Amino acid sequence: MVSFSDRTYAILGTGALGGFYGSRLQKAGADVHFLLHSDYEYVNKQGLVIESKDGDFTLPDIRAYDDVQKMPPCDVVIVAFKTTHNHLLPKLLPNVVKDDGVVLVLQNGLGVEDEVAEIVGAARVMGGLCFLCSNKVGPGHIRHLDYGEVKFAEYAVGYHSQGITARMRQIAGDFDRAGIAIKLAADLLLARWQKLVWNIPYNGLSVVLDARTDELMADTHTRALVEELMWEVAAGAKSCDRIIADSFIEMMLDWTVKMKPYRTSMKIDYDEKRPLEVETMFGNPLRLAQQKGADLPKITMLYQQLKFLDARNSH
Numbered sequence: 001m002v003s004f005s006d007r008t009y010a011i012l013g014t015g016a017l018g019g020f021y022g023s024r025l026q027k028a029g030a031d032v033h034f035l036l037h038s039d040y041e042y043v044n045k046q047g048l049v050i051e052s053k054d055g056d057f058t059l060p061d062i063r064a065y066d067d068v069q070k071m072p073p074c075d076v077v078i079v080a081f082k083t084t085h086n087h088l089l090p091k092l093l094p095n096v097v098k099d100d101g102v103v104l105v106l107q108n109g110l111g112v113e114d115e116v117a118e119i120v121g122a123a124r125v126m127g128g129l130c131f132l133c134s135n136k137v138g139p140g141h142i143r144h145l146d147y148g149e150v151k152f153a154e155y156a157v158g159y160h161s162q163g164i165t166a167r168m169r170q171i172a173g174d175f176d177r178a179g180i181a182i183k184l185a186a187d188l189l190l191a192r193w194q195k196l197v198w199n200i201p202y203n204g205l206s207v208v209l210d211a212r213t214d215e216l217m218a219d220t221h222t223r224a225l226v227e228e229l230m231w232e233v234a235a236g237a238k239s240c241d242r243i244i245a246d247s248f249i250e251m252m253l254d255w256t257v258k259m260k261p262y263r264t265s266m267k268i269d270y271d272e273k274r275p276l277e278v279e280t281m282f283g284n285p286l287r288l289a290q291q292k293g294a295d296l297p298k299i300t301m302l303y304q305q306l307k308f309l310d311a312r313n314s315h
Contacts, residue, residue, distance in 0.1 A: 007174060010074040010096045011035065014043070014064075016134040016265070017106060018080025019142045021150070021180060023050050023059055028178035033063045033071050035092070040066040042139040051137075052144035054179065073098045076171055078128075079105045079116065082269070083280040086115055093119050102167060104128050106150070108199055108265075109280025110192050110288065113155040125155040126168065127188045129195045133262050146260050149181040151195075153188035161187040193237035194244060198252050199281055201229035203266035204302040207276070207309060214261040217253075225298075227253065232296045236285055239292035276310040278303065 009032045011022035019034075026032040036043055047060040065071050068091070077097045079089070086107075093116065097103055103116050106128040117125045133146035152172055154162035164184045172182045185191040202213055205222065216222045230252065234244040269276055282303040289296055 007031075007076060007170070008072065008074040009033065009174075010071055010077045012068075012077065012079050012092055012096070013081025013085070014039065014048075015081065016136045016142055017130055017132060018078060019048055019136065019140075020050060020052075020132065020134050020144055020148075021078065021080070021106070021130075021175075021178075023048050023057075023062075023142070024178040024180055025174060026059055026062065027057060028174075030174055030178065033065060033074060035065050035068055035071065035096075037066070039139040040064060046140055049141045050144065051142070053146060054144070054148070068092045068095045071096050073101065075101045077101060077103045079103060079107060081107075082265075082274075083107050083109055083112055083277045084275040086112070089115060090119050097124065102126050102171070104152070104171065105155075106130055107280070108195070108203075108277055109284055110196065111284040112280055113159075113188070114157075117155065117157065122155060122157050126171075127153050127155050127192065129153075129191055131195075131198075133259065135263075135268065145262065147255075149183060150175060151183040151185050151191055153185040153191045155188055159189035159192075161189075187242070189240060190237070190242040190244075193233065193240070193242050193285070194248060196236075196281070196285055197230050197233045197244060197249060198256070200233050200285075200299060200302070201226040202256065203264045203277075203281060204229070204306060206264040206267040207270045208302065208305050210267075212261050212263050212267075213256055213259055217257050223253075226256075229298050229302070232299050233285075236289035236294055236296055236299070239289045239294035270309065270313060273313055275314060276306060278306045278310050282306060 011018045011034045014034045014036045022032050044064040049058050104126045113125050113127050129151045131147045131149045134144045137143045152168050163186045175182045230249045237244050
């Protein structure tokens with residue numbers, strides 16, 4: 001059994017995603033440091049509780065911090081909070097990532113790695129895409145409903161394909177030992193567009209139509225709309241010279257039909273009156289595709305509707 005002892009992990013954002021993956025890593029023996037905000041007092045005393053389809057567990061003792069200045073520099077810094085908090089990154093990242101460390105960006109949307117690269121340099125950035133149904137149901141309490149796979153890919157300025165590197169394999173090995181399904185991708189831009197095939201229709205429509213994933217798939221009209229949005233995402237990818245296969249779209253539809261009824265992360269944010277990740281998930285890909293000459297009318301309409309709802313919801 002290979003030890004985790006040579007790699008330390010920092011989790012920035014101990015919520016539904018960061019709390020789940022960080023807990024799995026610690027449970028498997030990794031040295032993990034968790035940055036918390038509102039839950040700090042509770043979790044520092046009580047630890048983390050994970051309810052999971054793969055088995056429930058509790059971590060009564062975790063290394064919890066409410067201030068990044070108190071955290072040690074780590075080998076792998078996982079950015080797991082919503083992109084609406086990315087204005088905090090310039091204050092957080094320089095303190096917590098080692099000189100030869102890597103920042104693993106587990107966030108939704110497009111262009112998120114660019115922001116991180118401006119702070120720590122492109123050579124220290126890796127993208128990660130999570131296919132995870134998980135919710136935070138209380139302080140330090142995470143409920144994992146379905147799936148859980150993470151896909152890693154190296155970042156480069158301009159999103160040029162970097163292939164599969166040794167450090168990707170090393171970090172993937174830690175996730176694998178923690179029981180987390182892992183895939184390695186040679187091309188981060190393709191992987192990000194593929195993730196948008198799911199994120200754009202389901203996150204957007206769940207807010208605009210006030211519906212769970214199962215409700216969107218059960219109605220013939222909304223299912224057709226989901227599929228049409230997916231084809232528009234594929235058109236956006238094609239404008240960037242990235243091809244999304246028909247079979248990939250079929251697989252996403254099939255997965256969602258089989259998925260447990262799920263309220264998307266954007267719907268939860270909307271219901272809780274939190275800011276929505278409209279720009280990274282809709283605005284950035286839309287602008288990039290438009291620059292390349294693609295016309296994506298349904299995604300444009302969804303973006304405009306979400307901007308209106310997000311603004312009204314924040315008053």
